[in-house]
Amino acid sequence: MRQIVDGFEFEFKDAVDVFVFDEKNKDLPTYHGLSHAMKAVDLVVELETGYLFVEVKNFHAPDDYQDGDYFNHLREVLKYKYRDSFLYRWAEKKTDKPIDYLCLLTLDNALISRMNKEMRVQLPPGHAIERWKRAIANRCVVLNVERWNHNFPKWPVNRIAEN
Amino acid sequence: MIESIKIQNFTAFQDLSLKCSKGLNVFIGTNSTGKSHLLKLMYTVCSANKPVEPKHSLDPARNILDKLNGVFKPEGKVGRLCRNDAQKASVRADIIPERFIGFGISNDLDEIIISENQEYEKYSLVPVFIPPKEMLSNFPGFTSLYLHRELTIDETYFDLCQALEMPRLKGEQNAQIQGLLNSIKSACEGEFLFVKEQRFYFKPVKGNMLEAELSAEGFRKLGILQRLLQNGRIQPGISGPLFWDEPEANLNPKLVKTVVTILLELARKGQQIFLATHDYVLLKWLDLMVKPEDDILFHALYHNDKGEIELNSTDDYLKICPNAIDDAYADLVDSEIGNSMGDLGK
Numbered sequence: 161m162r163q164i165v166d167g168f169e170f171e172f173k174d175a176v177d178v179f180v181f182d183e184k185n186k187d188l189p190t191y192h193g194l195s196h197a198m199k200a201v202d203l204v205v206e207l208e209t210g211y212l213f214v215e216v217k218n219f220h221a222p223d224d225y226q227d228g229d230y231f232n233h234l235r236e237v238l239k240y241k242y243r244d245s246f247l248y249r250w251a252e253k254k255t256d257k258p259i260d261y262l263c264l265l266t267l268d269n270a271l272i273s274r275m276n277k278e279m280r281v282q283l284p285p286g287h288a289i290e291r292w293k294r295a296i297a298n299r300c301v302v303l304n305v306e307r308w309n310h311n312f313p314k315w316p317v318n319r320i321a322e323n
Numbered sequence: 324m325i326e327s328i329k330i331q332n333f334t335a336f337q338d339l340s341l342k343c344s345k346g347l348n349v350f351i352g353t354n355s356t357g358k359s360h361l362l363k364l365m366y367t368v369c370s371a372n373k374p375v376e377p378k379h380s381l382d383p384a385r386n387i388l389d390k391l392n393g394v395f396k397p398e399g400k401v402g403r404l405c406r407n408d409a410q411k412a413s414v415r416a417d418i419i420p421e422r423f424i425g426f427g428i429s430n431d432l433d434e435i436i437i438s439e440n441q442e443y444e445k446y447s448l449v450p451v452f453i454p455p456k457e458m459l460s461n462f463p464g465f466t467s468l469y470l471h472r473e474l475t476i477d478e479t480y481f482d483l484c485q486a487l488e489m490p491r492l493k494g495e496q497n498a499q500i501q502g503l504l505n506s507i508k509s510a511c512e513g514e515f516l517f518v519k520e521q522r523f524y525f526k527p528v529k530g531n532m533l534e535a536e537l538s539a540e541g542f543r544k545l546g547i548l549q550r551l552l553q554n555g556r557i558q559p560g561i562s563g564p565l566f567w568d569e570p571e572a573n574l575n576p577k578l579v580k581t582v583v584t585i586l587l588e589l590a591r592k593g594q595q596i597f598l599a600t601h602d603y604v605l606l607k608w609l610d611l612m613v614k615p616e617d618d619i620l621f622h623a624l625y626h627n628d629k630g631e632i633e634l635n636s637t638d639d640y641l642k643i644c645p646n647a648i649d650d651a652y653a654d655l656v657d658s659e660i661g662n663s664m665g666d667l668g669k
Contacts, residue, residue, distance in 0.1 A: 260667060269652035270603050276659060301664050307653065311660045312668025 165202045166216040168264065168305065169318050177206040181213075181245060198244040199237075201261075210258040210298065213245055217265045231271075235278045238263050238302075242283060246296055258298035261285070264317065267304055275302040324419040324448070324595045325365055325564060332409035333428070334360045334395075337631045343597075344638075345419075346590035346618030349609065350599040353647045356624035357632050358599035362452070362566045363394045365597060366479065368416040368424065369450040369563050372443070383443050384435045387426055391435070393478030400433035415439060418446050450563035451486055451556055452479040455572040457543040459515065459523045459550075460536040462487060487517075487547065492555040499592065500552050503585050507549045510581040513538075515546035523550075540573040548585060559592035571602035583608040587617065603648045610640040623647070 161178040163170050172178050179190040182200035186193075192200055205212035215238060242261050249255050261283065267275065279285075285297040301311075308317050330339045335357040350358045371386040388401055397403035405412040405428055415425035415438075425439030454477075458465070462484055468474070469481040496504065508514045513527035515535060523546065525538035535543055551557040557565055570582050583605060590596055600606060606621075613619055621643045623635045635644055643649075 260664070268603075268607065269649050269656045270607070273652060273656050273659060276656075276663075280663075299664055299667070301660055303656075303660065307656055307660065310653075310657060311664065314668045 163203055164320065165214070167218040167320050168216055169320055170203070170214070170315065171317075172205050172207075172212075172315050174314065175205050175207060177204075179204055192248075194248065198248055199241045200248070201241050201245045204245075204249070207257075210260060211249075211254075213242060213259055213261045213297075215241055215261070215263045217263070231275075231278075234265075235275065235282060238279060239282050242297060242300075258295070261297050261300040262308075262312075263300075263302045264308055265302055265304060267302070269304070269307065272302050272304055272307065276300075325369065326417040326419050328361075328365060328368070328414065328416045330361075330364065331413045332406040333364065333412040333414060334404055334406060335632055336360070337406060339632060339634055341622065341634060342620075342636065343595070344618050344620035345593075345595055347586060347609075348595075348597045348620050348622060349606070350597070350622045350624060351601070351606065351643065351647055352624030356626065356647075358624055359568050360395075361624075362568055362597055362599055363477075363479065364414065365416070365564070366450055366452045366566045367391055367394050368414070368418075369446075369448070370452075370482070372446055381444060383424060383440060384426070384437050387424075388433070388435045390478070391428075393481075396475060396477050400431075401428055401435065402430040402432050404428055405430035413438070418443070422446055448561070448563035449556070450566060451551060452482060452566040453547060453551075453568065453570070454479045454483065455569040456480070457540060457547060457573065458483050458487065459543040459546050460540075462535075463522045483547070486554075486556040487523075487550050489554045489556055491553045496553070499588075500558075503588055504549060504552055506581055506584060507545045510578055511539075511542040511545055513542070515543075515549055517550065539575075541575045541578050544570070544572070544574055545578060545581065548582070557589065557594065559589055559594035562594075564595040564597060565589070566597045568599050569601065570598060571600060571605050576602075576604045579604045580608050583612055587612055590619070591617065601648060603652065606640075606648055613640070 161172050161175045163178050163180070181202065181204045182192050182195055183190045185191060201213040201215045203214035205214060246255065246259065265272070265275070279300050279302060283297055283300050285300040286295050303311065305317055305319060324345060325343050327340065327342045330336045335355065350361065352358055367387065367390045371383065371390040391401050391404065395404055410430055412428040413425065415423060417423045422442045422445065423439060424443040425437070427436045427438055458480060465484045466481060466488065513525055516524050516526050518524050523535035524532045525535055525542065526532045535546065556562060571579055574582065579602065586596055620636050620638055621640065623643050623645055624632055625645050627633045637643060
């Protein structure tokens with residue numbers, strides 16, 4: 161199944177379902193309807209054994225990094241997009257399988273490593289503390305397009321040429 | 324100012340053409356892709372006309388030969404600088420304004436043959452080469468030692484010591500240069516002083532003066548920059564190009580931002596700069612601090628399928644290809660992803 165998001169074309173050949181989560185079209189069954197109240201990841205992918213939440217941020221804006229809080233802001237955006245999406249899907253009774261969170265960003269490899277560390281601390285995936293009996297996210301990873309294609313060969317992603 | 328250089332069969336290079344930025348040129352590449360050799364060759368071309376000793380003549384062939392021998396230290400004859408089994412190496416450099424020099428080296432000779440020359444002798448802007456190892460602490464007695472003993476240390480270290488030795492400029496410091504000196508003082512929380520024109524000391528903002536050898540090595544690297552700015556050996560529009568091989572060596576990453584700030588400011592004032600780096604932090608600060616109007620080129624050196632060195636130049640950080648520095652991080656990230664995500668998506 162192919163899906164285009166924010167300048168990238170994804171292909172999830174083995175998916176049971178793929179849909180744009182923050183769907184604005186009221187005529188579609190996947191219409192979100194709570195965009196005014198809840199943040200949303202870009203894509204939800206249903207696999208046989210789990211779900212993928214996919215968030216895409218396609219930009220390279222060096223000036224933004226000059227703002228010391230920008231990196232933290234980006235981390236918070238990614239974090240709350242996941243949490244709101246999780247809550248929405250929980251209310252739908254669609255958290256019946258483990259959820260992996262994949263964030264496709266336009267970042268250097270070195271910054272990706274740093275963001276991965278931040279997200280693991282802040283989301284957090286897995287059984288973060290002893291009191292948790294279940295995870296809100298199974299796993300979480302931040303990638304750029306090169307690392308995505310290297311690590312997820314089953315789900316190729318391509319940049320769409322700018323016109 | 325070097326406009327371009329074309330090299331054939333010289334050391335590691337088979338056939339390489341480089342067009343230079345008038346501002347900042349940044350070379351990246353894995354080890355053995357010739358970054359330092361390229362910097363040294365361009366430095367040789369820029370400095371061969373500048374007699375550091377009375378022995379220099381006005382003969383460009385003699386001057387280039389001496390400088391190549393001093394900077395590259397080939398054993399026996401300069402012909403050893405020819406690539407592998409090549410019979411002859413050739414170099415042509417175009418220098419602004421409208422000057423050029425072309426020369427050849429035969430692998431069995433210790434001589435230079437000038438093939439083209441347009442007013443090369445008139446080029447007189449003195450360049451500076453800052454090698455990877457700092458020299459403030461090794462300064463006392465080094466120039467004398469170098470002149471009177473056979474050393475394998477290359478001439479860039481000797482030249483740098485001579486540049487450091489030059490007294491401060493007369494009068495008040497140019498306001499813009501003073502701003503850069505203040506940045507260095509702030510980053511190091513002190514400044515270096517050349518006492519009795521013999522030895523460098525570090526004077527912290529708070530505390531007692533101490534010998535340069537006892538100060539932090541990273542500070543000493545900034546101290547070199549401080550001295551060269553104070554004595555005018557780096558003077559945008561007046562001095563020749565600045566070559567800096569691995570500015571990041573022994574520099575705390577937090578000081579790298581200061582270095583990048585100063586280099587960009589110098590470039591904006593008309594200083595041509597050539598850097599070779601392995602450092603992500605330096606490269607990233609450049610990406611973050613470069614303005615659209617800045618004249619900057621990133622030069623990626625790499626081995627092609629035949630093992631020959633090739634070059635890709637771009638003014639766009641994102642288009643650096645291959646980016647040896649970021650690629651090194653890719654291995655780390657892949658390992659990290661593999662550990663956390665297992666077989667997902669495989």
